[in-house]
Amino acid sequence: MKTYYLQFRVIPTASNEHHNLVEGALASCWVLEHDAQAAYAQADFFIRKSDWRIEKIAEYPVEVTRELFLERDIGLEQFDKAQKEGFAFVYVGWSRDGKTTAGPFIQNPSFRFEISRFLAKQKELSQSGRCLHFDGSHRCNNIINAHSIQKNQSLASIAQDGHVYKPSTKFSTTKANKGRLIYEKCGINRVSTFLGFCKRHDNELFETIDNYPLLPTDQQVFLYAYRSLCRELFVKENALKLFEDQLSNVPDENSIKDLLHGTKEGTSFGLVNLKQHKSIYDESLREKSYFKIRYVLFISKQKPFMAFSGLLYPEFDFMGRNLQNLGDHQQKLDLITFCSAPLDSGWGVLFAWHESSSKSCVDFMRSLATMMHEGKQLGDLLFRMVISSCENLAIAPEWWDDLPQEQKEKIESKASLMANIFSETKQSYLIEGLEGIAAWDFESIIDNMK
Ligand SMILES: [Zn+2]
Numbered sequence: 257m258k259t260y261y262l263q264f265r266v267i268p269t270a271s272n273e274h275h276n277l278v279e280g281a282l283a284s285c286w287v288l289e290h291d292a293q294a295a296y297a298q299a300d301f302f303i304r305k306s307d308w309r310i311e312k313i314a315e316y317p318v319e320v321t322r323e324l325f326l327e328r329d330i331g332l333e334q335f336d337k338a339q340k341e342g343f344a345f346v347y348v349g350w351s352r353d354g355k356t357t358a359g360p361f362i363q364n365p366s367f368r369f370e371i372s373r374f375l376a377k378q379k380e381l382s383q384s385g386r387c388l389h390f391d392g393s394h395r396c397n398n399i400i401n402a403h404s405i406q407k408n409q410s411l412a413s414i415a416q417d418g419h420v421y422k423p424s425t426k427f428s429t430t431k432a433n434k435g436r437l438i439y440e441k442c443g444i445n446r447v448s449t450f451l452g453f454c455k456r457h458d459n460e461l462f463e464t465i466d467n468y469p470l471l472p473t474d475q476q477v478f479l480y481a482y483r484s485l486c487r488e489l490f491v492k493e494n495a496l497k498l499f500e501d502q503l504s505n506v507p508d509e510n511s512i513k514d515l516l517h518g519t520k521e522g523t524s525f526g527l528v529n530l531k532q533h534k535s536i537y538d539e540s541l542r543e544k545s546y547f548k549i550r551y552v553l554f555i556s557k558q559k560p561f562m563a564f565s566g567l568l569y570p571e572f573d574f575m576g577r578n579l580q581n582l583g584d585h586q587q588k589l590d591l592i593t594f595c596s597a598p599l600d601s602g603w604g605v606l607f608a609w610h611e612s613s614s615k616s617c618v619d620f621m622r623s624l625a626t627m628m629h630e631g632k633q634l635g636d637l638l639f640r641m642v643i644s645s646c647e648n649l650a651i652a653p654e655w656w657d658d659l660p661q662e663q664k665e666k667i668e669s670k671a672s673l674m675a676n677i678f679s680e681t682k683q684s685y686l687i688e689g690l691e692g693i694a695a696w697d698f699e700s701i702i703d704n705m706k
Contacts, residue, residue, distance in 0.1 A: 260287045265311040274358065284348075288343065306363040346362060406595075563649065635696030643671050
């Protein structure tokens, strides 16, 4: 992380404790971030959260070092504070009568986000089960904690004493890696599970992938894709309810409201699309007609050290080209699912999509082929994609514990970019990074792209 310094001219809002005395102020900010744009977004957010309205930017973000502040007491203090806490802000205000200046002072926001309320609501939602089976109804009463990653052959085979590593919902708070996503060890029954199916439907529907290795048949591929889709739908429905609940609790004019509102809009759009895709899948399942599924399966004879299941609306391909515009809420989005799967001998990485999503998905897969043709390692390309696009994954302790610290940090940093609300997805996020870490070796490919 780099340290950025920037300044804004600000005006107190009505909730600001200095509102009666201060007409305006200069806000100086020190922010730890990956790039200038994310530093700007973060500073903007925290200033508005502290009851200020931004009038204009006074100094654009510049990367700074500690040496620059050695002669300046307050600057040095704030620089050091930012290293510990991720950011620091100081305000110098001028009075309404124009005669005096106030500060430098530090601002206490009038509203504090109640993290405990947030977590309690999140837990309540994740525990409200419902059956997402295409034939699900009020009769589905025995909702189970279904695994979205194949359990018996996949998760169990990489576990050590029933445990694996997974991305933590808690962020690192230690000084050196503040804000970075970390991986934590937990029991496999807490990995990838969601209350999205009743026992009968889960057993019936997924029998051919839970009890047999992937061959692959169209039906098996279809079911892997369907399970990724249902899990995402469950998570996103909960997220939307969570944002709605939180929004009702935040005062107007507070930047948390804008942030929640923006995130809610994005989630809502993603969810509308997920529901459309699910109804296409439901239809095929009802008719037991699987021939519209398209897939590419990369086959490895190695012993797997990771298991995962996820999906994405492909925005940028492996060469950094734009495939579809996720910001255009009028259009229907193409969707691709991906997961690891046990094979008769070895394991595979399976990409799948319904033929109605072929436009973006075929280009996505072709860009992967082009990068391989240009000499890039397939294993690196796939590992990078999984780490940066999927939070529903498990890592073998045997592999993770032996990894050099520097490589663990590279993986955590790449995964954090996805989780950072102040960073937009970089067009180049699949082009480079994490080379030579996974050493995944694939010896053959099966596909039915037409
Ligand atoms: Zn059911």
